[in-house]
Amino acid sequence: MRIVIVGGGVMGCATAVELAARGAKEILLLERAVPGAEASSAAAGMLAAQIESRDEAELAQFVRARDAYAAWSVALRESTGIDIGYRRSGVLSIARGEASLARTRSDCDAHRARGLRAEFVDRAGARAIERELSDDVAGAAYYPDEAQVDPPQLLRALVVAATRAGVVMRSGTTVAALVTERGRCVGIDLAANESLRADAIVLAAGSWSSLVTGVPASIPIVQPVRGQLVMLEERPPRASTILFDDHAYVVPRGDGRVVCGSTTEHVGHRREVTAAGVQSILAAAIRAAPRLRDAEFVRTWCNFRPGVLSDTGMPLIGASPLPGLFLATGHYRNGILLAKATAETVANAVLGWRGPFGA
Ligand SMILES: Cc1cc2nc3c(=O)[nH]c(=O)nc-3n(C[C@H](O)[C@H](O)[C@H](O)COP(=O)(O)OP(=O)(O)OC[C@H]3O[C@@H](n4cnc5c(N)ncnc54)[C@H](O)[C@@H]3O)c2cc1C
Known part of the structure; x- marks a missing residue:
């Protein structure tokens, strides 16, 4: 199964690592600049589940995500040698x-x-x-x-983990458009006049997600x-x-x-x-x-x-209305907190999907 991930922030990198850990083989991550160039390395790194949640459902989800970081930080240190600065500082x-x-x-x-x-x-x-x-x-x-991590360290660890797991990362590669055939997303066009076909495309382009041509109008604007x-x-x-x-x-x-x-x-x-x-x-x-x-x-x-322009402002995670296109974007103030949980949901959705090439 060929999977293309658009964007190398915490969402794209964590999803790549998660997919590889579950046995996905052909994973290509396309990043306009270098992985971790934008919001994900710029964040303050708070894992502030209790402070940031707005309702009961979010509180439960955020607390699970925060508490999962203790084990994730150990796993990343063991697999990459990089300390992501996880501290339960309160x-x-x-x-x-x-x-x-x-x-x-x-x-x-x-x-x-x-x-x-x-x-x-x-x-x-x-x-x-x-x-x-x-x-x-x-x-x-x-x-x-409540806890924190050091975001640039987290991104370094994810890039090393992804690369070691066989994910191919292409820096300096801008995705211009999604390619759709017969109502399915089947690939992407690069700004540099190159097209790539894939069984699944994961849109993880952060606050630039809505600028990729071909994203269906039914998906809320980021x-x-x-x-x-x-x-x-x-x-x-x-x-x-x-x-x-x-x-x-x-x-x-x-x-x-x-x-x-x-x-x-x-x-x-x-x-x-x-x-x-x-x-x-x-x-x-x-x-x-x-x-x-x-x-x-x-x-x-x-x-x-x-930030997602919708009534709830909820992040866009998992399958989209366009078959073949998956979303890992719109996490507003809490993308570092929700990275691992998002990667797990997106990996489940992608690997449960039979692509147009009969993967
Ligand atoms: C000031 C600030 C403080 C924050 N503090 C916290 C915090 O304390 N805790 C917390 O949990 N969250 C925090 N956040 C939020 C968190 O940083 C974001 O939610 C998260 O980093 C979003 O990750 P992302 O991967 O979606 O986006 P990004 O990290 O922005 O990554 C998107 C990537 O996609 C690439 N890209 C874009 N368009 C294309 C294209 N067409 N083709 C190829 N590549 C493309 C970009 O170059 C970029 O590298 C903070 C954010 C900011 C700005």
Whole structure:
């Protein structure tokens, strides 16, 4: 069975690894730039299942995905020698005013009622967990099982794992269009005037997914949502717990690096780090952990979350309305968290499908 994967972000690479692990042989991954060039290496790397979920179903799915990372990180280290920086660093979700305190307390109750660990802590309790926390914090929800990975390391490990498993990766290769015959997707056209046929095509082009010609109109549009990030460095390392404050966050890597984010901007694919973006990120980070004021400013970057334009905004995963075309895209803020779970679902769908060439 010949499988073509369009896009070498975390979705494309994890799906390739999963397909190869299940015995698929001819897997070709086509990447416009180099694998991991875009959102997947740019992410903050939080596995923040309890913080990020919006409803009960998502909570269960996100928690499963988060908890599966412990074993996945070990498997990737054993097979590639690369440490993906998995750390169960916990999250403190900060509350300042009375209303926010009350909401935080009831969030903790709701999580505990579902058998998850969550603790409401007052200011002293919060500072006992993270001594770098600001004095103006009234209390916090502490989620000790929330975790993080180092996304560039994750992508390196996936590329090595895929290559060792026999996946062929072509960098610098842009897919221009899907080729459809008699109502089935049977291949792709490359921008460089070359066509490739395949039994299954997996669209994993992140926030560029809707720009590939031939994607059926019935599939919701994936649009870019820009996020900017700032890397600081503390010497010696001080902060250790992820701090979450509405949409601002501080993610200490544990080795002195601290990733601070982020913005949420609908500006198309404009690849710009802005003065206002950096200002707002640093103001929120320093407000949460004042000693970050003295940390070294290392660098800034931005990238594009793939957001799905639909009522639910749910990611697009598995079989599509076009036979032969499979989707692994639209994961918005949680693509790192959901990578392995998505790869498993997509691999099941692809390997359960009999392609047009009678595979
Ligand atoms: C600032 C920021 C912070 C984030 N923080 C977190 C976080 O803490 N936790 C979390 O879980 N998620 C986070 N995310 C979200 C996460 O990064 C994304 O959901 C995830 O990386 C999407 O992966 P992907 O493989 O779909 O897309 P991408 O990583 O963007 O990969 C798509 C790939 O497809 C390639 N491509 C595009 N078009 C074509 C084409 N026509 N032909 C060939 N190749 C093509 C691109 O070059 C790219 O390499 C964050 C995102 C951002 C931007």
